[in-house]
Amino acid sequence: MSLQVHPYCSELEEAVKSLSHKAWILFKYNKDYDHQRMSCVFNEDGNLICVGYLRHGIADDHDVFEIEMPTNELASNRMDEIRMALFPTFIDTCQKLRNPNKKTKLVAWNDFYGNGDFCKEKGFIPYQTYYKAQRSLERPLPEIRMPVGVDVQYHPMEYKEERINYTELENQFFQGVVYRSVNMLEWMMGGPELHTISAFEGDELVGSVMCWQTGAVERLFVIPRWRNKGLAKFLIAKGFEYHIKNGRNEVETLVNEQNKEAMKLLESMGYSFPVKLELKALDI
Structure with a gap:
């Protein structure tokens, strides 16, 4: 069996809250996320192991959608599978939420949660560099x-x-x-x-x-x-x-x-x- 991806619903609230308190309160209390979908990734035993959603921003001439993928310990050895499972939903969400009159960029920090090869394979290129x-x-x-x-x-x-x-x-x-x-x-x-x-x-x-x-x-x-x-x-x-x-x-x-x-x-x-x-x- 493979991983299953399902959209967030109220029945999943406690599971999401346990995995990522930030994701839970964003979708429960922040009106910016009313129109967006959070994708919930489950393993073969029906356990929630990751949630994926996008953080929307703007720049001078384009929109930006930043990937967020909080996980728990059950996801530690399955990040390649999780990336493959969530990537189509990120693209689909960008297409639905983007401004058709502006350029749109899907962005990920560093190496897309541990895999630089995945970024390269999908066509990601350097965008911005920050220092802590x-x-x-x-x-x-x-x-x-x-x-x-x-x-x-x-x-x-x-x-x-x-x-x-x-x-x-x-x-x-x-x-x-x-x-x-x-x-x-x-x-x-x-x-x-x-x-x-x-x-x-x-x-x-x-x-x-x-x-x-x-x-x-x-x-x-x-x-x-x-x-x-x-x-x-x-x-x-x-x-x-x-x-x-x-x-x-x-x-x-x-x-x-x-x-x-x-x-x-x-x-x-x-x-x-x-x-x-x-x-x-x-x-x-």
Whole structure:
């Protein structure tokens, strides 16, 4: 017998929750996934061993669908079979969800969950390169003053209008697989910890950074007229302070290799770049 692939349904909720809490809450609570299908892979004994779905993003001239394939221990020796079983459903989902007026790319990190040959065979080519930037908080921290003219504070975004404004501004600086909708932001805000620190000039949002319980200091952006004034460094430093207060001794973020300005900024704040991650893409 071979592996069986079935679409997600409410009867599978507990099994999916046990395999991947992230996948379960995405499809249960994030409205971005209302129109999408999650594929559930079962072994010959009827046990769920993997779920597959796509994360939708946008870039300047194309749509991006990022492959997600969380598994459990029962899948460890069967990844080749799982890839073969799920790949047609990924292609089918891309075709159904894509904007017919734009190019579409199906993307996978590094080697498609352990098999570079599979990527090559299916026609994936290099798309983007990222580095995982890391910094120990046990090392001395820089002393950076808040620039004159802004107020930096915790930003709970309690009202819908605030969340819409934040998302519209943020997406001017982040595109591709890291694209975020208001639905995605609201979903993340419902989790155990998302701490957003923002800078305001009067009532205008001019910069921000997000902190996660994982130790992430990410999604940093500063509008052009406030750059080169120390605001980005101050926001990062406030992120350091937040994580130290919560007992963490290391922070990390992802940075695109092409974003030399961001890499230089992170390096100046004491980050190193020990891990290189490659995103491969297939034109649909």
